[in-house]
Amino acid sequence: MTQREVRFPDEFLWGTSTSAYQIEGGGTNTDWSRYEVAEGTHCVEPCGPACDSWNRYEEDLDLIVELGLNSFRLSVEWSRIEPQQGVIDHEAIAHYRAVLEACHARSILPVVTLHHFTLPLWVADVGGFENPDIAAWMGAYAKVVGESLGSLIGIACTVNEPNIVALMGYLIGAFPPAQSDWLRFSNVNTAMRACHVAMRDALRATPGDYPIGMPLSMNEYEALPGGEDLVESIRHEMEDEYLRSVGDDDYLGVQCYTKIVIGPDGRIAHPEGELTEMGYLFWPQSVEYTLRRAASMVSIPIIMTENGIGTDDDEQRIRYLTGALAGLRNVLDDDIDVRGYFQWSLLDNFEWTFGYRPKFGIVAVDRSTFARTPKPSAQWYAEATKNFTTSND
Ligand code: BGC
Numbered sequence: 425m426t427q428r429e430v431r432f433p434d435e436f437l438w439g440t441s442t443s444a445y446q447i448e449g450g451g452t453n454t455d456w457s458r459y460e461v462a463e464g465t466h467c468v469e470p471c472g473p474a475c476d477s478w479n480r481y482e483e484d485l486d487l488i489v490e491l492g493l494n495s496f497r498l499s500v501e502w503s504r505i506e507p508q509q510g511v512i513d514h515e516a517i518a519h520y521r522a523v524l525e526a527c528h529a530r531s532i533l534p535v536v537t538l539h540h541f542t543l544p545l546w547v548a549d550v551g552g553f554e555n556p557d558i559a560a561w562m563g564a565y566a567k568v569v570g571e572s573l574g575s576l577i578g579i580a581c582t583v584n585e586p587n588i589v590a591l592m593g594y595l596i597g598a599f600p601p602a603q604s605d606w607l608r609f610s611n612v613n614t615a616m617r618a619c620h621v622a623m624r625d626a627l628r629a630t631p632g633d634y635p636i637g638m639p640l641s642m643n644e645y646e647a648l649p650g651g652e653d654l655v656e657s658i659r660h661e662m663e664d665e666y667l668r669s670v671g672d673d674d675y676l677g678v679q680c681y682t683k684i685v686i687g688p689d690g691r692i693a694h695p696e697g698e699l700t701e702m703g704y705l706f707w708p709q710s711v712e713y714t715l716r717r718a719a720s721m722v723s724i725p726i727i728m729t730e731n732g733i734g735t736d737d738d739e740q741r742i743r744y745l746t747g748a749l750a751g752l753r754n755v756l757d758d759d760i761d762v763r764g765y766f767q768w769s770l771l772d773n774f775e776w777t778f779g780y781r782p783k784f785g786i787v788a789v790d791r792s793t794f795a796r797t798p799k800p801s802a803q804w805y806a807e808a809t810k811n812f813t814t815s816n817d
Contacts (some may be wrong), residue, residue, distance in 0.1 A: 437764025563622030570630030639677030710745025
């Protein structure tokens with residue numbers, strides 16, 4: 425399909441990233457809500473009310489304003505908008521209209537993800553990403569979103585980390601549907617690319633001139649002796665096949681957290697070095713690494729749509745973000761076309777199988793009152809973004 429005229433924001437985007445299921449609460453019509461309470465899964469607790477952002481979104485947006493950020497990445501939830509196949513919930517759409525209008529009222533550019541990990545039960549029950557109709561269903565859903573919310577979207581993300589959905593759901597077996605099979609993993613990656621194209625083209629066919637792209641999970645990899653071939657095959661499935669397919673998109677979203685160390689038998693679970701709450705290597709250098717790698721393979725603008733650290737130690741978060749922004753500085757100084765950076769995450773939220781233990785937020789959330797309390801890292805991030813000059817400034 426021919427590309428439409430696309431308008432990118434003039435300013436460099438500084439934001440934080442979230443997803444509907446992880447902060448809204450009450451998302452009970454999804455594969456995840458069922459998985460969290462099923463026997464024998466890796467889940468430590470159910471999502472439940474999350475951060476109650478369904479009701480407290482204005483408070484969240486006010487925090488963004490206080491921090492002086494100009495954008496916010498959030499997602500809309502397919503299971504709420506289309507709770508059953510072909511049945512559109514107009515109240516859910518009205519809610520998301522109100523959220524997006526509340527962003528604009530505060531001069532916050534909304535970066536809207538259409539699919540962030542969760543599937544409506546009606547989709548999951550008929551094979552999810554392995555159903556041959558999945559791209560058509562996601563395209564139809566994207567058309568509804570484009571028609572009803574398109575005029576309010578600042579930037580659109582189609583499928584969040586399609587490669588992680590495939591990896592965790594079909595190879596590692598830690599996300600629904602908890603399968604572990606290389607061929608299925610690879611087939612789901614192929615299906616994901618078709619879903620992305622169907623959604624992108626459906627959005628392009630509805631009004632609006634906002635950029636549309638896919639947020640891809642990327643990592644720095646280190647091969648220990650004997651692990652080189654495995655790194656190559658993992659990279660091929662997880663990154664290269666995707667990066668080769670996005671040339672017609674308006675931009676690429678890059679999301680990174682760490683460096684993964686691979687030996688002859690697979691990922692090293694506890695690599696040597698400083699580790700985070702997730703057991704990841706503390707590796708802010710991955711920002712520079714992944715941005716450079718992405719830029720070497722695509723010739724469209726890049727937005728870092730997620731980067732951050734799960735930690736109870738806010739000083740460690742500030743150290744991580746310091747390193748991350750230094751890497752961003754280096755790539756911008758080399759004229760790599762990066763248009764924005766989104767820290768994950770605004771709030772301490774539901775971290776999937778790990779529940780509420782990992783703390784990715786620059787704002788703490790009291791689990792009983794939902795009161796929000798900015799951490800020192802929030803103020804640090806506000807200052808750092810203010811003092812960071814980009815070529816757009
Ligand atoms: C996902 C988020 C998740 C974050 C931290 C990303 O892979 O998009 O949903 O919370 O990483 O693990």
